[in-house]
Amino acid sequence: MKPRTTDTTDTATFVLLHGAWHGAWCWKHVSARLRAAGHKVYTPTLTGLGERSHLLGPNITLETCALDLTNVFLWEDLRDVVLVGHSFGGIAASAAADRIPERIKHLVFLDSLIIQGGQSPFSVVPADVAQARRELARQSPGGLSIPVPPPEAFGVTDAADAQWLREKCTPHPVSTYESTLTLQHPIGNGLPTTYVAVRPEYAPLAAVRQWARTRQDWNYLEIDAGHDAMVTSPDTVADLLLHVAAPLQAHVE
Secondary structure (H helix, E strand, C coil): CCCCECCHHHCCEEEEECCCCCCHHHHHHHHHHHHHCCCEEECCCCCCCHHHHHHCCCCCCHHHHHHHHHHHHHHHCCCCEEEEEECCHHHHHHHHHHHCHHHEEEEEEECCCCCCCCCCHHHHCCHHHHHHHHHHHHCCHHHCEECCCCHHHHCCCCHHHHHHHHHHCCCEECHHHHCCCCCCCCCCCCCCEEEEEEECCCHHHHHHHHHHHCCCCCEEEEEECCCCHHHHCHHHHHHHHHHHHHHHCCCEC
16 A cells, blocks of 8 residues: 555644633644644634734623634635634634534534523533633723633643643633624534543533534544643644544545
């Protein structure tokens, strides 16, 4: 058998969207592995976070997040994409699937928060979590943001990785947790969809995971990793995404 080669038909396109308090930076190790395998990778950052933290303001909503993501597809002319939404990023991924399904080949929710149309993130997380985050936001400068939790809250315990999070995570705009999501179709919009949950369970997502597990039209997988799986277990995440993309590619043998 000849060694596998990569050509234009053998290249997948990944769009990886981070969760709350994070930015494009958190995909660094996963992106490197996917690119080394010959694939295209885009890692947008949501308004008010990461390298766009200077844009933090009171008017950032879930609609802002949806546009942050869908505009990458439109301006980069992306099609046949494996779209990955981690944690809070799953909400914008749902919006993209609702609005531009023709550009998405497979939707991956990586330990994601999922809300229905008309819901807000605070309406689906446990009430005590929502109350605590609202109180923290009220104490923040201008009442604009939820302070960054410690790395352990994301399942990150390695000393070097934990320090990386302390240096890079930024406060998250609380307005995005209060605003509601607009959808015209059911979650996933009929696209091939995989929900990936981590073990041990990330408590705020327990109800979401249970709902995803019951979806007969989705793939449901569990991996041993922290909630920030792209940080704690980049090889596992990259391998999983390559597996998802494999049916989409034409291999040259």
